[in-house]
Every structure is written in structure tokens, then in C-alpha cells.
Amino acid sequence: MKTTFLNHINTPKDLRNLAKEQLPLVAKELREFIIDIVATKEGHLGASLGVVELTIALHYVFDTPNDLLIWDVGHQAYGHKILTERRTNFYTNRQLGGISGFPKRKESVYDPFGTGHSSTSISAALGMAIASKIKGNFNKHHIAVIGDASIASGMAFEGLNHAGVTDVNLLIILNDNAMGIDPSVGALKNYFTNVKAGKKVRKNNIIEALNFNYSGPIDGHNIEAVILELERLKSIKGPKFLHIITTKGKGLDKAEQDQVKYHAPGKFDKNTGELIAKSNEILPPKFQDVFGETIIELAKKNTKIVGITPAMPTGSSLKLMIEEFPDRAFDVGIAEQHAVTLAAGMATQGLIPFCNIYSTFLQRAYDQIIHDVALQNLPVVFCIDRAGIVGEDGATHHGAFDIAYLRCIPNLVIFAPLNELELRNIMYTAQLGITFPLTVRYPRGRGVLIDWKQPFSTIEIGKGTCITEGNEIAILSIGTIGNKIIEIQNSLPKNKFAHYNMRFVKPLDQTLLNQIFQKFKTIVTIEDGTIVGGFGSAILEFASENNYSTNSIKQLGIPDNFIEHGKVDELFQSIHLSNEALLKFLLDL
Secondary structure (H helix, E strand, O other): OOOOOHHHOOOHHHHHOOOHHHHHHHHHHHHHHHHHHHHHHOOOOHHHHHOHHHHHHHHHHOOOOOOEEEEOOOOOOHHHHHHHHHOOOHHHOOOOOOOOOOOOOOOOOOOOOOOOOOOOHHHHHHHHHHHHHHOOOOOOOEEEEEEOOHHHOHHHHHHHHHHOOOOOOEEEEEEEOOEOOOEOOOHHHHHHHHHHOOOOOOOOOHHHHOOOEEEEEEEOOOHHHHHHHHHHHHOOOOOEEEEEEOOOOOOOHHHHHOOOHHHOOOOEOOOOOOEOOOOOOOOOOEHHHHHHHHHHHHHHHOOOEEEEEOOOHHHHOOHHHHHHOOOOEEEOOOOHHHHHHHHHHHHHOOOEEEEEEEHHHHHHHHHHHHHHHHOOOOOOEEEEEOOEOOOOOHHHOOEOOHHHHHHOOOOOEEEOOOOHHHHHHHHHHHHOOOOOOEEEEOOOOEOOOOOOOOOOOOOOOOOOEEEEOOOOEEEEEOHHHHHHHHHHHHHOOOOOEEEEEOOEEEOOOHHHHHHHHHHOOEEEEEEEEEOOOOHHHHHHHHHHHOOOOOOEEEEEEEOOOOOOOOOHHHHHHHOOOOHHHHHHHHHHO
């Protein structure tokens, strides 16, 4: 694309040398640049298009990076990255070795805080503002940009509650577009909708009641109005709150019309916005769809089943149940803690809650898992989506830690299906009636079976299975990574390697393990979770407790460091869990 201004803007200082009248043209070029790159390289589209004018205005008015600017979640930070010394390598966005799709401290001085999960910006910016006050710097500005979905999270309220009783130089900007990844939900969203519509809201403005200087709502696409308001707010002391109205996907008709699909649409035609047609090849289903279709199938016959998700109805495919059974399926917004305890409350009353949360987001509800579910031994079924390596979203989104952080919790049963059929059958087994909390972890992406809608059968809790018999080395796999061993089995020497699908991390199949340890001197464990405290550690503990001191146990899994972004296959290769790396490792044994 041809640009008049953007090619000459390498830093915000270059931007500030322009006249205000030129900024709408910069916005047009910046929007086109984002569309041009994301159309072929993929990534998060709608959120960044919606804040183009705001991004330009913030860097124009404030002295970044000396003034600190934090983008909540970070989906909307593409324009920010392009204007802050990363335009020329923005084409590497989310690619292995390239720049991150989210703000990242070690990537740029313009990213003062890493944000990949929502609702952290207010607390972080407040912490920075307090630090500036303690150091005697009263002129430094601290700005948090947060969406209307993120601000409804408990952590955001905690930050607002604290900030309202301080006198620090803090500006919170509410980017209100009525959307997160899916449409925003809840009473606060309805409140902001009424404010936007000019309706009289009950009692005080909720933000003013928290002791903020509130202004707005203003049109977030009117760059002149945004700049004027930001310049005014710069001179006001204490905590301030600016409410702006934007349109997610602004500037691309298709993205404005279907804001859910164009949050991260994959490849598309940059001129028309039409998505690039996918192959007509019949492929195995996505695990999320196996969950979504199976829970409907079960809910039709079992009226006690309910579904819960914290703001991910499309990504988890619980949207299917919300449409079919709107009174029995709930999107609770970005509120993982609430989702877990809500499920616990339902379980006390005889319902069967399936609480569907991404692995990386379940970390945010750890206390609730322990105190509200496991301690009371309530039969909540946690369907943990996006377990393991997830790809281009990177370190903030990989589901690397769930096995390790769940394994130490009493009463909790941990299951990882090898394939779609096992996911389907464990869901069926759970709704027949269990007396304990159950976690079921499965990855992002597609399974391995075309014909997966088989008649239901029960799965015996705590029992593994033998996939391939062998005589010299035993491979113990947990979850879908076991399919890699199945794929390379024909390349292994015949009758030497046995492969066991253990299925349960907790409880372990002690009977099967005793048989394995008595038969095999060399045992290999493989998992797509952290090697520290994970499935392999559980096998080592079993060996120690049962005095199997002469067996050699080799652990394969995610190493003890944060894994960066890249395609799933590339990342598996980088941590020596690709098919080729596994084959070499096993043959070397």
C-alpha cells in the first residue's frame, strides 16, 4: 500500500510533529496498514481497527514512552505497535521469532506492562502511578485503556475501588464498543448502554460514585474531539475516567457487521473483507465442537445439566447450548472466579454443571477450585479447553500448567482424552452421576477421528488402556499428545515399544502401573504440559512410593520456561515434541 505519512512515522515523536489536521489521514493509512498485514498474516483484527483514532490521539497528546500507556488484554495494540518503532517488522507479528501479538515489556520501552489476560491494566497503571508519587514525580501520566467487557471483571473493580481513594495521576479510558471477543454481557454493560443512549440512570453515575472525575461518552472516532478531551484531562489532578464510544472493526465493512467472526478472522481479502475459503476436505472436528455438540445431546435427555463459560461462548462452543437451552447455559462475562463458584452453588442443589474455561484462564480461579469446589467435594465438571500449546497467542495463552497446578488438589480427578470419542464418553460418564469434581483437559484445534459420534459408553474412573503391546520400553502418554506416538508407531522397531494411554493423571491406574514397572526397565512419560510437577512427576512419585528403584524413567514435556508464540508445529519442534524429535528420542533409547 502507498502511504503519505505512515512511512515517515517511526516513533510517536514523529507523529507529534504533524499538524492536527493531518491526523485523520494518518488514521486512514494506519487502518489500511493493519488490514493489509492481518489479511495475509492473520491475527486479531477488529479490536485494533476500533481504536485507531484513540491510539493516534494518545501518542499525540502524551509523552510516550515517558508517560506510561497500558492496553488491557492487548488485542487492540496493533496500531500502538506500528507507531512505536515496530512498523517495519510488524509483518512478523505472532510468528516464531517475530514480535508478539500482545504488549510485552522486553519487546519495547513503549510497552510498560505485559498484557495478555484481561482486566489487569487498572491495577498495573495504579501501581505505576503510586510509584511515581513516591518518587516525587507528579508530572508523569499513567493511562489504562480498558474495554467494556474487561471492566466488568472483578479485578478491574478492585483496581477502581482502590484508585478512587488516591490522588495519583491516573487516567482510565473505557473503550466502549459493547464487545469483547463475544458480545459483552451483564448489568454493567446494560448500564453503559443506557449512558450512551442518554437515558437517565438510577442515582449517581457509577464511576463518579467511585470518586473519579468522569467525562464522556464521546465519539472515539472523532480524533479532534478525543485530542481536545485528552488535553483537558492532562491538567486535571487525581484519578480520571474517560468514556469513549467506538465500533469494533471500524473501517472494514465485514468486520463491523460480524464483530465476533472478525475478532481474529484468519486470512481474508483485504479489499472486500471476504474470508478466504477453506478447503472442502472432510476433517476431524475441533475439540471445542465435540464438547459443544455433545453437551447438547446429553442435555436433551438430562435436565440437570447446565453449562457455564466466562465470556468465551463462541471459542468454547457453549454458544450452541446457549442457543438451544438459554435458561440452562450461561455466559457470565470475564469472571472466572465467579464462574467456578457459580458452578459450585449449582452443584449443591443437584444440578450437573459443566464449567468450560480455557486452561490459561482457569489459573485465575485457583482459589475457587480449591475452596469452593474441591474442599467441599462438589461434582463440578471442568472442561478445560486450550490445554497444552495453543500457537500464535504465545506465552500468556499456552495451557502449560493445568496438570501441575491441579494435581496437588485433594478430591480432584484429572482426565485427558486421547481423542474425540474419549472426550464424548467422559462427558457422558460424568452426567450419569459422580461424587467428586472432575477436570477434563483437551487442546485447541482438531482431533483425529472423522466418525466420532459413536454410541456413548462409560469410562471407568482411574483406568488406563494399552494401545500397543511391546517387550522392552513402555511409553506412557496422557491426552492427545499420545496420537503422536500412534503416528510414529510403524517407524519404531516391532515388539520393542509398548504404548499405554493412561487417561487419568489422578487417580493413577496403580494396577496397570505395577504391571508396567514389573515388566519394563525403561519407561518414557510424555505430556503436553509442564514437566515440572506434571504427569511425569506423578509417575516418578509412584515409582518412589512403590520402591521401583531400578527402573529408568525418562520424562518428555514442556520445559521449565515460558514458550513463546509461533505455529503449534513449530513450537512442538522447538521443545523436541514433534513427531520427528520423538521418533529420534525413542530410537536413541
